[in-house]
Amino acid sequence: MTALLALQDLSVHRGSRPVVDHVSLRVGPGECVGLIGPNGAGKTSLLRAALGLLAHQGQSNIADLPAHARARQAAWMPQSREIAWGIDVEAVIALGRTPWLPRGGRLRPEDRAAVDRAIRRMKLESFRHRPANHLSGGEQARVLIARALAQETPLLMADEPIAGLDPAAQITTMEVFGRIAAEGKAVVVSLHDLGLAARHCTRLVMLDRGRAVADGAPGAVLTPERLEEVFALRAFYSRSADGPIFQPLESLR
Template sequence: MSLLRVENLSVSRQKRIVVDRVSFTIGEGEFVGLIGPNGAGKSTLLRALLAQLPYQGSVTLNGQESAQLKSVKRAQFLSYIAQDREISWNMRVEAVVQLGRLARLPQFSGLSKEDQHQITSAIEALEITHLRDKSARELSGGEQARVLIARAIAQDTPLMLADEPVAGLDPAHQLGLMQIFRELSASGRSIICTLHDLGLAARWCTRLLLLKDGCLVADGTPADILKEDVIRDLYGVEVFRTQTPDGLIIQPTHIVR
């Protein structure tokens, strides 16, 4: 059974169709990049999968319709990294990461050894151990982003949705996060991640979904999807493209006039 099955998904906002009859499935161990130009419907699609927006069609998580699941059940299966990652709560960093375990805690119960293991592992993976006792509200934007990513990883769900997770991170932490996602997918968890950086999408994702004007126009490997003519038509840029022992390299070079 697929972790996620999307069939003829459509979302309208302010009487305008933003996602138009999109269908795809996600299996175990996939690191899927959701790409497309601004306004293609990427963030709206993720929010529909979370049942945060009304939709037409079907979204099933492990065989159950997403909109019909109780929020706790959905949170046990699906975690989410939102695009807006400003933390306004006056909480310690470790306490914010602990929130990722709430959906798994029995009522009136404290953190188990497994809970604490997941929390510590996520904190260490995002390299925020030195921040764990600081107030999250006092951190920089990039540090806050890493805290919220750690919270989602600590949630330990079969499927994770991430909306532009590398935004605000420096190059080293961007690469580190892509490595973490690749390792999670290798362990059997699946990630759907919106990306504007085609170089990261090419180098790290195992599969790409390409949206244009709310429609899914391509679904395949980075090597199959990220061709020069496709990028030129979709984004209006020329790119340098080469295959290396470390993977496919894509670098935009100039705007097509």
């Protein structure tokens, strides 16, 4: 498998405490990988270290690239998603094309086409010319997802991208990620909604206290034993004609 993301023994420390502890991971074309784990498991730190945004030990094929090459290889959507600028939604999304622009920075027809594709994918046609900072928090999140989509990199990495979105927008976003993977790219997305993770990700990586404790198909990862040990949770998991169904039932804390 050609790895679009390759991590080897990646570790991140806060003082003497490891928040990411020797994680190795390979993600190839066609995969939509859900990074799951309780609060404090190390999901955000792992994503940021993999992109070279956080000091780390170990190897990452993305972090080792020069900044310009990195921006052409991986698009990044962090948790922070407030838009302070009073510019049109279309202009915000067009910022995703920055790594590909020629000297002078003017959008070419292919750049405008990429922006249009991102707008359609996130169903933002009616928002195109509205000031981005006048939108609701959930709407701004959709705009920033579209900005990352417009970058059209082989790898997309997103940290809790569906937090704060309404249920329909959450499903739309996860469906978009699935289609991106099906086109031969790769997506790595951290999620707290285990139901959406089970339904839309081709693979799950479960973190607990900085370590990867499970990696595989959703049904193989979301076992009763792991859910109890890692999440202190009892849940219902089944398969239907529409895909996996996962429903938390009881906290065991």
